[in-house]
Amino acid sequence: MTERMERGLEKLRKIDGEAGERVIESLADVSPDLARYTIEYPFGDIYERPGLSLRDREIATIAALTAMGNATPQLKVHIQAGLNVGLTEEEIKEVIIQMSVYAGFPSALNGMQAAKEVFATTE
Amino acid sequence: MTERMERGLEKLRKIDGEAGERVIESLADVSPDLARYTIEYPFGDIYERPGLSLRDREIATIAALTAMGNATPQLKVHIQAGLNVGLTEEEIKEVIIQMSVYAGFPSALNGMQAAKEVFATTE
Amino acid sequence: MTERMERGLEKLRKIDGEAGERVIESLADVSPDLARYTIEYPFGDIYERPGLSLRDREIATIAALTAMGNATPQLKVHIQAGLNVGLTEEEIKEVIIQMSVYAGFPSALNGMQAAKEVFATTE
Amino acid sequence: MTERMERGLEKLRKIDGEAGERVIESLADVSPDLARYTIEYPFGDIYERPGLSLRDREIATIAALTAMGNATPQLKVHIQAGLNVGLTEEEIKEVIIQMSVYAGFPSALNGMQAAKEVFATTE
Amino acid sequence: MTERMERGLEKLRKIDGEAGERVIESLADVSPDLARYTIEYPFGDIYERPGLSLRDREIATIAALTAMGNATPQLKVHIQAGLNVGLTEEEIKEVIIQMSVYAGFPSALNGMQAAKEVFATTE
Amino acid sequence: MTERMERGLEKLRKIDGEAGERVIESLADVSPDLARYTIEYPFGDIYERPGLSLRDREIATIAALTAMGNATPQLKVHIQAGLNVGLTEEEIKEVIIQMSVYAGFPSALNGMQAAKEVFATTE
Numbered sequence A, B, C, D, E, F: 001m002t003e004r005m006e007r008g009l010e011k012l013r014k015i016d017g018e019a020g021e022r023v024i025e026s027l028a029d030v031s032p033d034l035a036r037y038t039i040e041y042p043f044g045d046i047y048e049r050p051g052l053s054l055r056d057r058e059i060a061t062i063a064a065l066t067a068m069g070n071a072t073p074q075l076k077v078h079i080q081a082g083l084n085v086g087l088t089e090e091e092i093k094e095v096i097i098q099m100s101v102y103a104g105f106p107s108a109l110n111g112m113q114a115a116k117e118v119f120a121t122t123e
Helices: A003-027 A032-046 A054-068 A072-084 A089-103 A105-121 B003-027 B032-046 B054-068 B072-084 B089-103 B105-121 C003-027 C032-046 C054-068 C072-084 C089-103 C105-121 D003-027 D032-046 D054-068 D072-084 D089-103 D105-121 E003-027 E032-046 E054-068 E072-084 E089-103 E105-121 F003-027 F032-046 F054-068 F072-084 F089-103 F105-121
Strands: none
Touching (some): A003 E105, A054 A072, A054 B054, A089 B032, A089 B054, A105 C032, A105 D089, B003 B032, B003 B054, B032 D105, B089 B105, B089 E105, B089 F032, B105 E089, B105 F003, B105 F032, C003 C032, C054 C089, C054 C105, C054 D089, C072 C089, C105 E032, C105 E072, D003 D054, D003 D072, D003 F105, D032 F089, D032 F105, D054 D072, D054 D089, D054 D105, E003 E072, E032 F089, E089 F054, F003 F032, F089 F105
């Protein structure tokens, strides 16, 4: 196991928690290589960088995935991740509401629906 | 002028500065109504909300517009807006680099090019 | 309740019917603010405008949501809304078929599948 | 020349006017086949269909291209086409404003900029 | 039945197999015209062209649908189609992994999930 | 310089040629880190993989970037890259034409325009 991989796996566990591990597990049979890249580059390289807090990074990710509107499973993982690294439910909802301005109301409505489902599992 | 409009105009000036005013002016002849909505809803309603700082809101907007990749003029306005409300150039670059993970390298590369152009005008 | 809100709620009921009310209700616990904005801006401001008939407006919305291809729940609401404001099933199908030209066959095929499901509930 | 091709070329001229012919000409050296398909399928097959007026069809196309936000040259051709088949400037602006609801303000702002440029050439 | 239609239907059967026929059947009641266009243009015109092998064409289609991320049913049909025309499971996975570079990790992860589901039905 | 970086730089030069080097240079002042990631992950990791030829990989990339329609500079780099690794102009045009099916005619038309510009510089 490379050092990037070790570092990435630790970061993945810290940020995404169990949801992240499930993503990696579900790739184990079909593409362990994609699992490895998903750990190495996003988590081993990018989330490791010092210039922005994990809380700020999750604001960016939740915003982007809500706006793109075509990656609901990943949006849910990162709504949970946002909670894990210190965002409150209210702050996550603010980010999603704001996306109505940049990507339209459907993106915001579908993002809020994803948040509702994630929040329900944490109560 | 409605109270939302006044409040929005003040917020627009604070966040987007001159670039925001230019957007509104360029709409003056073709669609003053769209100019008004652009002031009222994003700035009078959303950026006015207390649940998230303007710095956090600009992280979200820069992330989303970089990821979407089809709104370069607005991305530039918000890179400048990010600087206006307290993000550093380094932090803005972190957000853009992170988008390579969620929207691919072309989005990040084109976002960085937009940032380079905005930063050049502020030096 | 503001005047925009009242006006928007009336318009929402007229255009989207029960489906629109369900959207608002499903937001009641997670984000009443997003519910309010969804009523105020799209319905209280935009669909209220006199320059285009509701029938024409639903052609535009069905076209856009079919082309974007990432907002199936909202597309279904607006296919029903199209029927509510006077579009025929045949006209809605024409709009969806036309989107194969601008957004490709997958968008048109998935839009038609959504239409099929909505039409089935109205028979 | 096939019958679809002849029918399509006639329709293209009627709807898109000179702008449509320029698109076809610019493809003449690099890909006459793509030029032919562009005439045959959209114009020879789809715009020929009787179930929706050309005015309604251009509402759908302007809406979709504004919302997608990544096809400015084609959006401009169809804003001109909208005028050619009976939409007024005011109606076209209504469609574009409405897209702020479904695809966000940047799409509407960039669509309005395209409209402003097309309208300037017709005055 | 036109000659394009016959030719397209034959090609559709060869490439997409049963999955393609199910798409056409599911359109039979709601829009036989869209079914016809889906056969005529993509299969009767494009996949018939001699300049690229069917294997190469499916690489292109799987890449595009994975990157777009909003057309899962069609992506699955074309993952199966790729197998039908000679791509191996390993090659299809390579194309999907590569999309992480151009459209981000969520697109690649969701594409790989689609591949996993298709591969499971063929074993 | 890491071994991934060296390997990636060599691959980048082989595939993208001068255009790739210009991308890296233009990042040198604003974000050498993004330049490094662009070399390491796409070129050092992905294009290095043995499971698919470089020719096949460029078919996938040209298809995806044409379909996405929001990354013209990168599409041009990869049209040139396609030529560098053995695709003919005719094969590249086939890929672009095929995208009309999956992402609509505007994507194909804008992709062909990009190809026309790249081909003009190589003659």
